[in-house]
Structure formats: C-alpha cells, structure tokens
Amino acid sequence: MNGMTITEKILARHAGLDRVSPGENVWVEVDVLLTHDICGPGTIGVFRREFGPKARVWNREKVVIIPDHYIFTADELSHRNVDTLRQFTMEQELAYFYDPGTPNYRGVCHVALPEAGHVRPGEVIVGTDSHTCTHGALGAFATGIGNTDAGFVMGAGKILLKVPETMRFRFDGKAPDYIMGKDMILKVIGDIGFDGASYAAMEFTGTAIDALSIEGRMTICNMAIEAGGKNGIVAPDQKAVDYVRARTSKPFEVVTSDPDAKVVSDRVYDAATLEPCVAEPHLPSKYALARQRGDVKLDRAYIGSCTGGKIEDFVAAARVLKGRKVAIDTFLVPATCEVALALIKTTIDGQSLVEVFADAGCLDIAPPSCAACLGGPIDTFGRTHGNEVVISTTNRNFPGRMGSKQSSVYLASPLTVAASAITGRITDPREFLQ
Amino acid sequence: MSTQSAPRFSARVYVAGDNIDTDQIIPAQYLNLVPTNPEEYIKLGSYALSGLPDDCAPFVPPPGSKSPYGIVIAGRNFGCGSSREHAPVALGAAGVQAIVAESYARIFFRNAVATGECYPFETAVRLLDRFQTGDEAEIDMPGATLTNRRTGEVFKLQPLGAVGPVVAAGGIFAYARKTGMLQ
Numbered sequence A: 001m002n003g004m005t006i007t008e009k010i011l012a013r014h015a016g017l018d019r020v021s022p023g024e025n026v027w028v029e030v031d032v033l034l035t036h037d038i039c040g041p042g043t044i045g046v047f048r049r050e051f052g053p054k055a056r057v058w059n060r061e062k063v064v065i066i067p068d069h070y071i072f073t074a075d076e077l078s079h080r081n082v083d084t085l086r087q088f089t090m091e092q093e094l095a096y097f098y099d100p101g102t103p104n105y106r107g108v109c110h111v112a113l114p115e116a117g118h119v120r121p122g123e124v125i126v127g128t129d130s131h132t133c134t135h136g137a138l139g140a141f142a143t144g145i146g147n148t149d150a151g152f153v154m155g156a157g158k159i160l161l162k163v164p165e166t167m168r169f170r171f172d173g174k175a176p177d178y179i180m181g182k183d184m185i186l187k188v189i190g191d192i193g194f195d196g197a198s199y200a201a202m203e204f205t206g207t208a209i210d211a212l213s214i215e216g217r218m219t220i221c222n223m224a225i226e227a228g229g230k231n232g233i234v235a236p237d238q239k240a241v242d243y244v245r246a247r248t249s250k251p252f253e254v255v256t257s258d259p260d261a262k263v264v265s266d267r268v269y270d271a272a273t274l275e276p277c278v279a280e281p282h283l284p285s286k287y288a289l290a291r292q293r294g295d296v297k298l299d300r301a302y303i304g305s306c307t308g309g310k311i312e313d314f315v316a317a318a319r320v321l322k323g324r325k326v327a328i329d330t331f332l333v334p335a336t337c338e339v340a341l342a343l344i345k346t347t348i349d350g351q352s353l354v355e356v357f358a359d360a361g362c363l364d365i366a367p368p369s370c371a372a373c374l375g376g377p378i379d380t381f382g383r384t385h386g387n388e389v390v391i392s393t394t395n396r397n398f399p400g401r402m403g404s405k406q407s408s409v410y411l412a413s414p415l416t417v418a419a420s421a422i423t424g425r426i427t428d429p430r431e432f433l434q
Numbered sequence B: 001m002s003t004q005s006a007p008r009f010s011a012r013v014y015v016a017g018d019n020i021d022t023d024q025i026i027p028a029q030y031l032n033l034v035p036t037n038p039e040e041y042i043k044l045g046s047y048a049l050s051g052l053p054d055d056c057a058p059f060v061p062p063p064g065s066k067s068p069y070g071i072v073i074a075g076r077n078f079g080c081g082s083s084r085e086h087a088p089v090a091l092g093a094a095g096v097q098a099i100v101a102e103s104y105a106r107i108f109f110r111n112a113v114a115t116g117e118c119y120p121f122e123t124a125v126r127l128l129d130r131f132q133t134g135d136e137a138e139i140d141m142p143g144a145t146l147t148n149r150r151t152g153e154v155f156k157l158q159p160l161g162a163v164g165p166v167v168a169a170g171g172i173f174a175y176a177r178k179t180g181m182l183q
C-alpha cells in the first residue's frame, strides 16, 4: 500500500480514519472556522435560520471572526455588517473577535490568522474566503467555503469534504534574490492554467521552498485558488514550527507526506532559472516576463493585500525604492496592524520603511485592510474608477476586481511593482538591484 | 430558493463566456448585502452578472430585480474566484434555474448546490456558439438534455447524480432534513 500525502493524512486524522484516498467523501472535524465582515453576517444568518435563534456555536474558541474587507468606508450597510458580528460575538461569547476601531483590530484575515497563532500544523481550517488556502503555508489543511457550509460548521463543527488528489510542485536549486514567492506561484499558474489544479491539493516542496520565509510560502499557498486548487500546502519544517511556537502555546502535531505517497502530477522547476514576471489582464494565468513587457505604461502601483502586503513584501519594495522616486501614484496598504507597526520599526541603513516610502514620493500609507484589492465600496482607498492601468501585488486581476470594469490590473511581486513604480512602465527589478 | 423540481423546464438563455468570475457575477461593491436578509436577497438578484463588460446585454434590465433569462450558458471555469455565496444567490434571486457550463470552479459549484439556488449542469460540448442570448431552451432533467428551440439542436448534459436531489430540495439543510439526516 502506498503512503499518504500530508493533505490525506490530515484529513484522515480529522475523520477518525487510518487512511483516506482521493475521491472519497469524508466528514472531518474542523479546528478553526474563519469568517469576516463580507460573509460573516450571511453565515450567521444561515446558522440562525437552520439551528434556531437560540443555538450556540459548536465551540466558542474555534470560531474566529476577523473583519477586514469594508472597514474604512462611510458605507452604512458595511457598518451594519460589522455590528452584526459584534452582536453575535457578545451573544455567543466568542473568544476571538478582532474588532475594528479597538486595539484588538488586526486587519486582513489571512495575515492576521497566523499572526495571532490560530494556524497550527496538522489542523483543519475552513474559512468563508477563497484565500483561506494561504494557511497551508504552515502545514495545515485550509480551504475556502461558502456561507451555507460555514453555517453548518458553526453549528456542527464538521464538514463533508472530498479528499483531493495531490499535485506536487518542486522547486529545486536556489532562487536568485530578485525572485520572490510571487514569481514562483505565477509561473506555476501560468504553466497549468487557471483551472489546472481544479479540486486538487497543491503541495509545494524543494530546496527553494525550504529557503523561503513563512511569508513567502504564504504568498504561494494564497494563490493556489487562482489555479482552482482546493488547498495549497507546504510540509512544516523547523521554521514553521518556530513561527507557530512564537505565537501560541496550543499543542499541535507536525504531519508530512510519506516518501512513497501517490501524487497525480509532479512538476519540477529549477529555481535558479526563474525570472521576474507579471500576470497580464484579466487572468492570473496570463504569464509574461517583466523584461518583455516594458512597453506597458502604468498609471498606478499598489502594494498590499494578503498576498503582497506582508512585512517582507514592503521590505522588498523598499530595497528598490530607497533613494529613488516613483513616477506614478503608488498606494501602500499594510495587511495588518502588526505590519503597519513593522513599517515604522524596520530600518534599512538607519532609515525606517515609512521614511523610505515617503522620500520616494509614495502616497501616505493607508490603515490596514483589504482596501482596493477587491474594489469595495466607492470610497475605498485605491479603488479604480476609470481606465487606470495598475501594477499590483494582489492576487486577482479579473475585470473590475479593483473597482472599475475599464481598469486593467497586472499582478507582480513587490520587487517588480516597486521597480515599475519608478519608471511608470512594467520593469524587471534587476534594473535596480545590483 | 428559486429552483423548481419540475422534471423539465423552459427558459430564455443568456450566453456568457469562459472564466466568468465571481466579481463579474456579483461585483464586490454589492457584497455589503447579506443574502439571508429577504430584501437584500432581492437586491442581490438585481445586480446579477452586472460585472460583465459593458458591451454585453444587460442580464437584469434596470430597474427590475428579475432577469428575463432563466438559463445561463457558459464555457469553462464558471464561477472562478472568490468563495462569495452571494454569487449563486444573485443568480438564483434573479430567477436563474440552471447554469450549463463546460466546467465550474470548485467553490462556486459547491455553493450552488449547498444553497439550492440553481442547478449547475456540466456538458462536454462547447455551447457558446450554439446558442444566442434570447434563444428559448428546454432542459429535460431525467433525460439530461438541453434543447435549443430555435435550432432544434439537442445537447447531452452530464447527469447531476447525487447533486440533483439536493438542489431540488432547496439546498443542503433542506435536503438533510428531508432525508432524516438532520432533525
């Protein structure tokens, strides 16, 4: 009998089974249910409708609510939605609610969840957001679900899941320092296509993955959904364990793939040969090399979101922007309050990142939230309203994703976005890195 | 829940393309509407597919909240993108009974079934050039066929299997109660 992949092992353990096989439908116990201001109220609506107005959530410590999408807006319905979450939290005495406008506020859920110690290796995490797959970066099984499924989990603590087949992506060798996690995942999506991993687990391994920081791995797992993947996952190593240990004292079990586990495909990349790239409008799978798209003139640059708004992303951008000036409007949105604080505390040659960006002529740094990553209410910071051409560290470039249907979005790494901000056209960051 | 369990039904079709993502099905600015609030459910319907490019025929002509089209025909990867359940809900609220696509994004498919908002049919045939928006079509559920009444062409649909009864019941909770899985 073959061994199991990390994804199969986690699902088997949470289903109380010795082994599971791809295609099998199993009921698994959920460790964390994540929801936010966009899908939380609807999930609560389903939960109340189906389990009754007096029902209690299955576990008050396992429902984590992180409002992040429509926070800094005058839109009243958005405020009403956060109020719904507040009221529900009080009523249900939930242990974890990161309330905007209070010191508890954190920011974008997929960066906040691991920061706050809610992501642990070997666990099952479901969230009402497709980028819940981010959390595979710490060796958890994590996937996005809809309100109705989430309403069920809220009451029952379980979910029926089809065990996915595993596709393995191995990055051998050493990635050059102008290559980031974003370049690696855009390459994969470009190769296999927007539905190339439909229903599958995407497992990332190899020396170049090992060499990445946890944040770099998060960027990769975050975009598994852009190839249709059910989850993205990296086997936890010492780095992952240290990251988690620094944030929570809760117990967890490290699970890894067996060497003889069966995978449906095995793609191998030589990390040394990767080049900085972009995804052209309007699909994350429209791969192009940055150096070949210098003809594309840009109106704005945007650095933010769960994919590209972590501290490592801003450090990378600052490496390029230090001592230079941007030529186009450059929007900076830290994912979380922890990232915002780190922008002040992190220095390059004695200068804080905040100062580096101010000197470079970037727009004032916005408060942490999803902001224009998904357009949002009309008054959202950075939202497009016309035919702007944007280069962005976010994860999606579908028509209208950043607001206006007429705008076009190029996705790229923070290094490439920063380099392009300086020239006002798509630019390979090697032009500015020695 | 807009679906009906009639074994066959006719409706006008709306032809969309490949990779119709959830931002096109329901643009992010309307995600402040909560699907379980009855009034907001209706509103979501009025914005269904309003994120399609401006040169597409309006799916829900303003100021209405119902679409004249009860069947959406699409290509590959329908519903890719976010996990927002607002997407199948908006289509169902607008009066869509079925979608016929070559393939679906995983979360959208599951949400369509879990909510019971519309039947997500798959077909091996590329239908984008076999139908025009406004054509009258008939879906025969037991026979798993789709007929274009204008051309008389009949297309095979993949059987819905276990998913059919869940949608017919009105979603996963209603189905679980009906079958005694849930009290």
Ligand code: SF4
Pocket (backbone or CB within 6 Å): A068, A069, A108, A109, A110, A129, A131, A304, A305, A306, A307, A369, A370, A373, A374, A394, A395
């Ligand atoms: S930052 Fe963007 S992709 Fe991430 S959760 Fe927010 S809206 Fe979604």
